[in-house]
Amino acid sequence: xxxxxxxxxxxxPSPTGYLHIGSARTFIFNWLFARKHHGTMILRIDDTDVDxxxxxxxxxxxxxxxxxGLGWDEHYRQSERLDLHKRLAYAIFEKDxxxxxxxxxxxxxxxxxxAGADTPKQSWQFNPGMRELSREESxxxxxxxxPFVLRYRVPRGVGRTIRFADGVYGPQAKEADDxxxxxxxxxxxxxxxxMASCADDADLGITNIIRGQDHLSNTFKxxxxxxxxxSGPAPEFAHLPLLxxxxxxxxxxxxxxxxxxxxxxxxxxxxxxxxxxxLCLLGWSPKNDREQMTRQELIDAFTLSGVNRSNAVITFTxxxxxxxxxxxxNSQTLRTVTTAELAPLVRQTLAxxxxxxxxxxxxxxxxxxxxxxxxxxxxxxxxxxxxCFADDYPxxxxxxxxxxxxxxxxxxxxxxARLEADPDFTxxxxxxxxxxxxxxxxxxxGVLINGSRAALTGQTAGPSAFAVYIxxxxxxxxxxxxxx
RNA sequence: GGCGCUAUCGUCUAACGGUUAGGACGGAGCCCUCUCAAGGCUUAAAUACGGGUUCGAUUCCCGUUAGCGCUACCA
Numbered sequence: 001x002x003x004x005x006x007x008x009x010x011x012x013p014s015p016t017g018y019l020h021i022g023s024a025r026t027f028i029f030n031w032l033f034a035r036k037h038h039g040t041m042i043l044r045i046d047d048t049d050v051d052x053x054x055x056x057x058x059x060x061x062x063x064x065x066x067x068x069g070l071g072w073d074e075h076y077r078q079s080e081r082l083d084l085h086k087r088l089a090y091a092i093f094e095k096d097x098x099x100x101x102x103x104x105x106x107x108x109x110x111x112x113x114x115a116g117a118d119t120p121k122q123s124w125q126f127n128p129g130m131r132e133l134s135r136e137e138s139x140x141x142x143x144x145x146x147p148f149v150l151r152y153r154v155p156r157g158v159g160r161t162i163r164f165a166d167g168v169y170g171p172q173a174k175e176a177d178d179x180x181x182x183x184x185x186x187x188x189x190x191x192x193x194x195m196a197s198c199a200d201d202a203d204l205g206i207t208n209i210i211r212g213q214d215h216l217s218n219t220f221k222x223x224x225x226x227x228x229x230x231s232g233p234a235p236e237f238a239h240l241p242l243l244x245x246x247x248x249x250x251x252x253x254x255x256x257x258x259x260x261x262x263x264x265x266x267x268x269x270x271x272x273x274x275x276x277x278x279l280c281l282l283g284w285s286p287k288n289d290r291e292q293m294t295r296q297e298l299i300d301a302f303t304l305s306g307v308n309r310s311n312a313v314i315t316f317t318x319x320x321x322x323x324x325x326x327x328x329x330n331s332q333t334l335r336t337v338t339t340a341e342l343a344p345l346v347r348q349t350l351a352x353x354x355x356x357x358x359x360x361x362x363x364x365x366x367x368x369x370x371x372x373x374x375x376x377x378x379x380x381x382x383x384x385x386x387x388c389f390a391d392d393y394p395x396x397x398x399x400x401x402x403x404x405x406x407x408x409x410x411x412x413x414x415x416x417a418r419l420e421a422d423p424d425f426t427x428x429x430x431x432x433x434x435x436x437x438x439x440x441x442x443x444x445x446g447v448l449i450n451g452s453r454a455a456l457t458g459q460t461a462g463p464s465a466f467a468v469y470i471x472x473x474x475x476x477x478x479x480x481x482x483x484x
Numbered sequence: 485g486g487c488g489c490u491a492u493c494g495u496c497u498a499a500c501g502g503u504u505a506g507g508a509c510g511g512a513g514c515c516c517u518c519u520c521a522a523g524g525c526u527u528a529a530a531u532a533c534g535g536g537u538u539c540g541a542u543u544c545c546c547g548u549u550a551g552c553g554c555u556a557c558c559a
Contacts, residue, residue, distance in 0.1 A: 014559050049558055105557055123486040123555065149557050169489070178487050179555095186557035193559045217488050217554040241490080241552095248551060278496095281508090285497055289507045308497080310490050311552060315510090325496065325509040335522075374521040402519090449518040461520035 007039025008207045011072070012197065015045060016052040017253050019064030020260040021314060022212060022243040025279040029240060030210050031070045032280075032302040042204060043072040047079045048196045064262040069272050076204070078196050085191035088199040088229060089150055089184045097228040098184055100138045100148040103127040105187065126151070126181040150185035152224060162220045167210075167238030167304040174220045182221050194218065198225040206235045210304075213239045213311075214250075238304050241283045242311045251314070259321035268322055269377030271345065274333035278326040282312040292332050331376040339365045342372065346381050353382035356389040363473070370463050370471040387457040388471045395458035402454035405447055409484050411437065412451050416481025425474045427466045434466070455484045 011027040013019065034041040043065070047053045065072075078085070092098045131153060142148060160176040184195040191199070201209060216239045226234035245251055251260040258264055265275050277293060285308070286293070286301040293301065315323040334342070343365050350356040356364065371385050387393040403409055418433050419425065434452070438445040449465040456472045469477045 012559090016559070046559065052558070101557090147557095151557095172488080174488070182555095183557050188557075190557085192557070197559085212553095213489070214553055215559090218559095220488090239489090244552075246495085250552075281496060283496090287498065289498070291496090291508060308490095312497090313495060315495060323495085323509090328509055331522090376521095444518095446518055453519065459520085463520085465518060 005207060007034060007037040008042065008205050009034050009039060009210060010042035010044050010201070010204065010206055012044040012046045012200075012211075013061050014049060014052075014193075015047055015054060015058035015061055016049060017057050018060035018258075018261045018263065020251055020253070021262060021279070022251055022260075023061075024064060024068065024262045025243060025282060026210065026212055026240060027065065028068070028070065028276055028279055029284070029302070029307075031072075032299055033208065033210060033304070034073075035299045036302050039207070040074060041072045042074045042076065042206070044075075044200060044204070045077045045079075046193065046197065047077060048082075048085075048191055048193060050079075050190065060261070060263065064266075067262065067266045067272055068276060070276070074204075076200070078200060081196075081200060081203075082191065084203055085196045085199045086185065086189065088202075089191060089195050092152070092184065092225070092228045093150055095228060096135075096153070098150050098152050099131055099133065100142060101127055101130040101151045101181075101183075102133075102141055102146050102148045103130060104147075105149075123178075124180055125156075126154075131181070147187040149183045149187050151181040151183055152221070152228070154179050154181050154224065162223050164219060164223050164234070164237055166216070166219075167208075167236060168241075168307045169213075169216065169239055169309060172216070172219070174217075176224075179220055179224075184225075194221055194225060198222050198229065201235055202226065202229050202231045208238065209235045210238045210240065213242050215239060238307070241308050243282055243314050244311045246313055246315055246317070248313070256316075259316045264321050265326065269349065269379030270326070270330050271333050271337065271342075271378065273337070274330040275326065277333065278323070278329045281325075281329075282314065283308045292329060292336070327376055334372050334375055334377075339368055342368055345378055349378040349382055350389060353386075355382055355386065359389065367471045370467045374463065384459065384462070387459070388473070391476070393458050396460060398460045399454035399458050402450045402460060403484060405451065407441070407443060408447055408451040411441060411443065411448055412455050412481050412484045415448060415452070416478050416484075419469075419474075419481070420478050425469070427464075427470055430469045431466045451484075452481075456480050 009030045011023075011030045013023050013027075031041050033039070045058065045061075047058070089098070093100075130151070155176045157177065161173050162176055162179070163171065163173045166172050182194060183192045185191055200206075219237050219239075223234055243251055245256050245260075249255060253260060262275070266272075273295060276295070277291075277298070280293075280298055280302075281291060284302070284306050287306060290297070290301070315325075343361065346368055347356065347359075347364060350359075359367075367385075367388050368381070371381065371388065375381065375384070403412075415434060415437055418437065419430065422429055422433055434448050435445050438448050450460065452465045453462055453468055454460060456468050456477055462468060463471065472480070
């Protein structure tokens with residue numbers, strides 16, 4: 001088979017928290033890249049940290065991904081591939097590119113108890129005495145059951161420079177002397193992230209690694225591992241700028257709460273595509289001022305060279321967790337997607353509020369058509385739109401005022417009677433009846449127009465008063481006018 | 485501390501040495517109008533700082549500052 005090799009990319013979340021915004025964007029960029037190049041999108045669950053993995057976060061990752069609705073082509077779990085990781089780690093050991101380190105584990109430097117505030121951290125390279133251990137000595141201690149971690153033997157004192165070309169950040173270089181002897185296998189025998197990740201990337205034939213910039217410095221280690229594996233050329237790397245909070249810090253559940261979860265946007269009534277569109281505009285630009293784009297347009301426009309190098313702030317506050325631009329994009333999308341696409345989502349939203357279970361599809365679509373031009377989220381259909389699907393809706397004080405205008409109630413009741421006798425009940429016919437009545441009685445049409453909206457919806461703001469009649473429906477409209 | 489990365493309006497971004505530094509969100513104002521949105525128009529708002537290189541720097545180089553990341557038997 002000739003031609004360029006099939007592109008294979010992966011999204012590799014670890015189930016140690018819910019799917020957060022930055023991860024979602026990484027997934028999307030990988031997906032876009034795969035689709036653009038007719039490649040394969042792989043979902044790989046990086047669950048090698050048995051202490052921190054939870055089923056709940058695994059579930060929330062699937063929930064978030066399923067909501068986005070982009071899908072994937074292949075699926076793996078690292079916990080099912082541990083034999084491969086170990087085998088490849090020992091292959092590196094056999095090449096003498098790794099060694100056993102019998103030094104007992106020490107606490108994490110993040111541990112506030114251990115990390116003395118006044119003792120600046122030294123750059124650590126390796127534990128004394130372990131690199132030089134003879135193979136015989138090493139084997140003997142291992143056979144005796146002494147615990148050890150397997151560490152990569154980073155080349156030292158030979159002036160070696162590790163290099164790779166990043167698809168976003170350009171040529172990267174780092175002195176091997178600045179890289180510590182990182183672990184491949186823990187004393188439990190389980191692989192570390194670095195080992196498992198590279199082993200799988202090599203085994204799964206990943207051609208392009210697109211991930212967060214927090215891995216940029218790790219990549220030098222990965223280059224070393226791929227080199228030691230000796231299984232062909234390393235994948236190409238591309239790192240994405242991070243999404244950060246308004247305070248400039250990396251998004252974290254602990255510090256910023258649930259606003260960093262994609263489910264916040266789902267639950268706020270976002271359309272999946274609008275959210276995808278929003279995320280795409282963070283750290284990437286099509287360079288032509290386009291913002292609202294369809295899925296296909298995003299695929300066509302996506303390039304690594306369009307990716308930025310500086311972190312992007314996502315706006316949220318305690319009072320309002322939603323980025324204003326995301327909200328704008330959602331309202332735009334709400335107005336432009338086809339009704340056929342929108343209807344199922346609206347029906348779902350209404351169902352969740354116990355509404356419109358019996359609503360015929362044609363009527364639902366007609367109502368959506370009228371309402372959507374001034375809504376921002378799906379939730380609005382069950383909120384401000386409730387009066388179109390139920391009779392128990394709140395009536396605003398300002399709406400009462402509109403009805404308290406002299407003659408308003410009496411005229412509305414009369415209008416109700418006339419509409420009842422009108423077989424048409426279209427926007428045009430309602431307008432004709434309403435204006436006719438107003439002229440007849442010598443009042444301004446506005447009294448009936450604003451009164452209608454108030455009587456029919458309990459609100460003073462909303463669609464054209466005539467359209468409101470259609471949205472509310474003949475039966476409900478006449479009933480509401482009668483008892484006004 | 486060491487190493488790496490980054491730096492354009494409040495925010496997201498455009499300008500691959502020459503522009504009145506452009507667009508979008510949000511803000512302000514006007515128009516439209518049966519209300520509210522939408523839409524149209526207008527407006528305020530940015531090249532972190534200091535040195536170079538160059539006829540000319542947002543753009544290239546160096547330094548400073550700031551931010552972020554890595555520096556775990558986390559990922």
